[in-house]
Amino acid sequence: MKIALLGYGRMGKEIEKIALQRGHEIIIKTSGKEEYDINNADIAIDFSIPDSAYKNISNCINNNVPIISGTTGWLDKYNDIVELCHKEKGAFIYASNFSLGVNVFFELNNQLAKMMNTLHQYDVSIEEIHHTKKLDTPSGTAITLAEGIIENTNKNNWELGSKTNTDSIAISAIRTPDVPGTHTVTYASEVDTIDIKHTAHNRQGFALGAVIAAEWLVNKTGVYTMRDVLNLG
Structure with a gap:
């Protein structure tokens, strides 16, 4: 081509x-x-x-x-x-x-959200870590993850930083040198925590x-x- x-x-x-x-x-x-x-x-x-x-x-x-x-x-x-x-x-x-791996990760995120939808004792959040030269915050990947959760649960929006209501998904964005991209989706309750994570090693x-x-x-x-x-x- x-x-x-x-x-x-x-x-x-x-x-x-x-x-x-x-x-x-x-x-x-x-x-x-x-x-x-x-x-x-x-x-x-x-x-x-x-x-x-x-x-x-x-x-x-x-x-x-x-x-x-x-x-x-x-x-x-x-x-x-x-x-x-x-x-x-x-x-x-x-x-x-x-990334091929990230797109598989998106599918895992969607399936996990469906399974967690009725387990209201778990609170979901997203963390993304990128290099300091990244222009947008949060990352487009984090937003896609949030949109997948919203589509499959009773959450209705996402917020950068601390969330202001229980129907939101909190996204934390961390900028540190030389990190191609790490994304973690966390479901946390008083008794345990479930994480799924994708870590890019390079571009x-x-x-x-x-x-x-x-x-x-x-x-x-x-x-x-x-x-x-x-x-x-």
């Missing part, structure tokens, strides 16, 4: 390494603000910044280039992108985290998942998720 990398920071560089190892060609590398011609790309991978993501994604869809995005912080416009993708018969995947897992998603999306139309890519439905 001829890949356009829209966002050439640390994740973009990791994606480049994996893509080249898998026999692909990188034809565009941009920080997301420069002008570029997307038309020669078979697919685009967007790991830019929130202010650039919407423009990058809509530009690809309007030019019939499939695109996957792992940029967080722009999702107030997600429904607009979905509508555009259907209108233009484009192809699009957004994921808060492309290679995120990059591999993004390239696999790109390989899967080529020659498709529609809006998909990593559940479709990994056949987790």
Whole structure:
């Protein structure tokens, strides 16, 4: 594939390494603000910044280039992108985290939430730990975990820090140097605690998942998720 990398920071560089190892060609590398011609790309991978993501994604869809995005912080416009993708018969995947292991973790989180829904003596919380250069707080992965719990329990929202009511999920966000990402979901009662945890050792897992998603999306139309890519439905 001829890949356009829209966002050439640390994740973009990791994606480049994996893509080249898998026999692909990188034809565009941009920080997301420069002008570029997307038309020669078979697919685009967007790991830019929130202010650039919407423009990058809509530009690809309007030019019939499939695109996957792992940029967080722009999702107030997600429904607009979905509508555009259907209108233009484009192809699009957004994921808060492309790691194969994290997406299995999302499924475990959903199943555990279903099992814990009637056990009201347990209080659920989420902790996420990332490197100090991460731009968004809490992480998109933590928000996805919270949304999975909300979908499968009587919780109705999440709050960063201490929660203000019993129907909320408290998310704590810790920033420390050189941590790719650690997420823990905890159900605690007076008598015991249940934890599920995912620890990333490096960024290679995120990059591999993004390239696999790109390989899967080529020659498709529609809006998909990593559940479709990994056949987790």
